[in-house]
Structures are given as structure tokens and as C-alpha cells.
Amino acid sequence: MKATIAAIGQFVGQEVLIEGWLWNKRSSGKIQFLQLRDGTGFIQGVVVKSEVSPEVFALCDRLSQESSIRVKGVVRADERAPSGFELTVSDVELVALAEEYPISPKEHGVDFLMDHRHLWIRSPRQRAILKIRAEIIKAMRQFLDGNGFVQVDPPILTPSSCEGTTTLFHTKYFDDDAYLTQSGQLYMEAAAMALGRVYSFGPTFRAEKSKTRRHLIEFWMIEPEMAYCTHEENMALQEAFVQHIVRHVLETCQMELKTIDRDTKPLERVVEGPFPRITYDEAIRLLQEMGHEIQWGDDFGAPHETDLTKRFDRPLFIEKFPTAIKAFYMQPDPERPEVILGADLLAPEGYGEIIGGSQRIHDPELLKKRFEEHHLGEAYDWYMDLRRYGTVPHSGFGIGLERTIAWICGLDHVRETIPFPRLLNRLYP
CATH class of the missing domain: 3.30.930.10 (Bira Bifunctional Protein; Domain 2)
Structure with missing residues (x-):
């Protein structure tokens, strides 16, 4: 079922499809944390190596910031999450792999940000x-x-x-x-x-x-x-x-x-x-x-x-x-x-x-x-x-x-x- 991040609270316990972009990610070996955005909001997707195919886990490993992706997963409530929810990811489909993104978490000058x-x-x-x-x-x-x-x-x-x-x-x-x-x-x-x-x-x-x-x-x-x-x-x-x-x-x-x-x-x-x-x-x-x-x-x-x-x-x-x-x-x-x-x-x-x-x-x-x-x-x-x-x-x-x-x-x-x-x-x- 297709869903937006803004309305994700309606689908707790259900598998949904989110169409969006990768905002950021981090890894702890056998788990990858994907920060997803779809225009309506932001949510974290948790990818566990043992719960997805080797191809999906490898794809997540090479995803670059702002790559466009379709993500399937089960919605679960999590009080620690900013939105109150997280996504346990079951599948990821690549739409387009982004080139190296010019805006990073480091400090940028105003002119640079305005140019971009x-x-x-x-x-x-x-x-x-x-x-x-x-x-x-x-x-x-x-x-x-x-x-x-x-x-x-x-x-x-x-x-x-x-x-x-x-x-x-x-x-x-x-x-x-x-x-x-x-x-x-x-x-x-x-x-x-x-x-x-x-x-x-x-x-x-x-x-x-x-x-x-x-x-x-x-x-x-x-x-x-x-x-x-x-x-x-x-x-x-x-x-x-x-x-x-x-x-x-x-x-x-x-x-x-x-x-x-x-x-x-x-x-x-x-x-x-x-x-x-x-x-x-x-x-x-x-x-x-x-x-x-x-x-x-x-x-x-x-x-x-x-x-x-x-x-x-x-x-x-x-x-x-x-x-x-x-x-x-x-x-x-x-x-x-x-x-x-x-x-x-x-x-x-x-x-x-x-x-x-x-x-x-x-x-x-x-x-x-x-x-x-x-x-x-x-x-x-x-x-x-x-x-x-x-x-x-x-x-x-x-x-x-x-x-x-x-x-x-x-x-x-x-x-x-x-x-x-x-x-x-x-x-x-």
C-alpha cells in the first residue's frame, strides 16, 4: 500500500510503500539506517541484513545522498523517533542513483547555499x-x-x-x-x-x-x-x-x-x-x-x-x-x-x-x-x-x-x- 510519511501513523503494523529520496544514512555492520524523505516529512528506515536479500542490502550500502528510491517496509511506533514512527525495511528499489551531493552536513557559507x-x-x-x-x-x-x-x-x-x-x-x-x-x-x-x-x-x-x-x-x-x-x-x-x-x-x-x-x-x-x-x-x-x-x-x-x-x-x-x-x-x-x-x-x-x-x-x-x-x-x-x-x-x-x-x-x-x-x-x- 502506497503511503506518505506525513500519514504514516495510520499504517502501524502494516507494510507500506514510500516513494522518495535518501536524505542520509549510517551503518552498524549488519544494520543500515536510512533517513528517508518524500516531501511530506522524514522517517528512518531500518534495514537488517538477515531480513532482506543480499542484493537489497548491497544496494543500500552503495546508495548516495539524494538517490531516489522506492522503499517497502512495516510501520512501527517508536517514541525515540522524531516523527514517532520507524520503518522496518523489507525491500528497496533504486529509481536513480544521485551524483555526489554538493550540500553536506558540514557548515557551508551563505553564498554557497544560495547558489544551490x-x-x-x-x-x-x-x-x-x-x-x-x-x-x-x-x-x-x-x-x-x-x-x-x-x-x-x-x-x-x-x-x-x-x-x-x-x-x-x-x-x-x-x-x-x-x-x-x-x-x-x-x-x-x-x-x-x-x-x-x-x-x-x-x-x-x-x-x-x-x-x-x-x-x-x-x-x-x-x-x-x-x-x-x-x-x-x-x-x-x-x-x-x-x-x-x-x-x-x-x-x-x-x-x-x-x-x-x-x-x-x-x-x-x-x-x-x-x-x-x-x-x-x-x-x-x-x-x-x-x-x-x-x-x-x-x-x-x-x-x-x-x-x-x-x-x-x-x-x-x-x-x-x-x-x-x-x-x-x-x-x-x-x-x-x-x-x-x-x-x-x-x-x-x-x-x-x-x-x-x-x-x-x-x-x-x-x-x-x-x-x-x-x-x-x-x-x-x-x-x-x-x-x-x-x-x-x-x-x-x-x-x-x-x-x-x-x-x-x-x-x-x-x-x-x-x-x-x-x-x-x-x-x-
Whole structure:
């Protein structure tokens, strides 16, 4: 009976067939221990010389790392095994003998591992991270689909920037200029006016010449947008969203979290209660008390965000940033127009911003004024139409998938959060 390693517990006492690869092996003379993987997990197969044919035992002796094999054996429970089960092997069929594998248990440099990323992702740690990534995506979709959101796919090629920045990848679009998208938000605002609650999920691109552990050139964003939604309602939804994601990972990825040695206590606190909230004014005061040379009107950098999150054991909302340092479409606070009705959500443990969100400007006259201040031309005329024809208060946010994964997994660098990272000096493989 064919089985996967992930489901092996259903077949205790039965003979199964596993189709996979040899991850590692060791021998004690008359017994060989095969570390098998099949993509769903890892398990040890025990080959006893007296219980298999001489040909099978000889084959096991010459198997190389990552050779593809079909293995038959009886499943037995074993508390000492990481998965709780082992396989008493009765037969092994060689599919393909692998050449000498370039990645060994010894230490390798980061550049070497990145050059061999296509092979590195087979390792237990990298496989666990990619499995957690998949579960995080599943949780995000579950929450949004279950709360009345409709997925809408914005274009990847756009005629202009979303936020008026210069960090754009330029390309020719026949006789016109085009850019790889930085965000689908403006298009989601249009979709929200048609469908009420919407979200996009797709790749975005930032041509930032940054080498920090938090930056990728190509990354994935989830961007919900909601008609008739206030700033306060927006933050409440973000909190419930993040709690749902973390709760789902804790329920479905215990084995993977153990594989990457993630301390789950900080994650458990995330789902226990409300997230703390402070204003930008309060954040500036806290930073100044901590010795940072920062003034009202300055934006936060990574050191500022890291120190702020050390004061709290859960994700932290910082709201009402100065209007001057935020995007043109963000709604000013009617009671204090120099700040916006928006917030950043900072992950704890020093991981920094994972969500940026705000209420959007819905007044056509105010948006027209912003257009003039930012020198936005005809490329944005369709965006102004959203205020001309049935404008309503609306809000939304964007959450970076890879930064969220880095925080939940407790990783030092976002390069491990995506199968094939695109970095400042890396476009291979």
C-alpha cells in the first residue's frame, strides 16, 4: 500500500510503500539506517541484513545522498523517533542513483547555499519553513474568504507608481513606459467600490538598493480593502487577522516549528489578548527616552522599530503618523489634520513593520489638492473617478508575507522565507 510519511501513523503494523529520496544514512555492520524523505516529512528506515536479500542490502550500502528510491517496509511506533514512527525495511528499489551531493552536513557559507538554493530547499529546516509559509498563506485566505472578502487580481504591469516613489522597475510596454507593480492597493480601492470587501494576493517589486535582513526585491503582498470602513474598524480587523494566522500555525505546524527550533511561547501570547496601541507622538517620546536622536516628523528606521517592540510582548500598533511622511491617499485626522488616520503594525521580538494601513481619502476636493501637491497627472485620473462617482469612507492595509513568515518562524533573514529569493545582488538560480 502506497503511503506518505506525513500519514504514516495510520499504517502501524502494516507494510507500506514510500516513494522518495535518501536524505542520509549510517551503518552498524549488519544494520543500515536510512533517513528517508518524500516531501511530506522524514522517517528512518531500518534495514537488517538477515531480513532482506543480499542484493537489497548491497544496494543500500552503495546508495548516495539524494538517490531516489522506492522503499517497502512495516510501520512501527517508536517514541525515540522524531516523527514517532520507524520503518522496518523489507525491500528497496533504486529509481536513480544521485551524483555526489554538493550540500553536506558540514557548515557551508551563505553564498554557497544560495547558489544551490534549488537543492538547499530539500533540507529539513528549509522544508519546514516552506511548509509553514504554505500554512500561513492558507490561514490568510481562510480568514479573508470567511469574512466576506472577494479576491481580485490587480495588474502586475502598471503605468505609474502607487506611492509616487522612485523605487520602480521600468520596462517598455510597446511604445509606452510601464513599471512592475509596487502595490495593488489603488486597484483594490476600485474593486472595493464594486464588491465591498476585496483583497489581492500576489508578487510586488521594489527596486530598493537595500541589503538589510528585512528586504527582498520581489516579495508577496496581501492587500485587503473595505468600503464603508473606518480607521478603527481597520485596526480591529488587522488584529483578528494576525491572531488567526498565528493560531493556525500553532495548531498545524508543531512538527515544523520544532524542526526550526522556534520558541512558541511568544507566539502563544499573540493569540491571548488585544494588541497594544500607541500614537506616533507617544512613540517619539519613548524613543527619545531610550536615547534615540529623533524628532517629531522623522520616519522610523529598523533600530527605532526594534527598540519600540522590545517594550511589548505582542504586536504593536503605532497610529497617527505625520501626514507629511505618509502616502498621498491617506486620510488626515479631521480633528488634527497634520496626522493621518492610519497605523503600522510592528511584530514583536524586533521584527519590525509587517502591516501598513490607513483610512483612504474619500473627499474629491481633498484628493485633488493632494494630486496637485504630489504632481500627479493623467495616469491617476481613473483613481480620481472613484471619488467622483459614489465616494464613500473606506480603508485597507497591506501585509508583507515574507516579513510575517520571518517573524513567525523566528528567522534572522527574509531570504529563507521564499523558495527563490531575489536580492540586490542575486538573480540566480
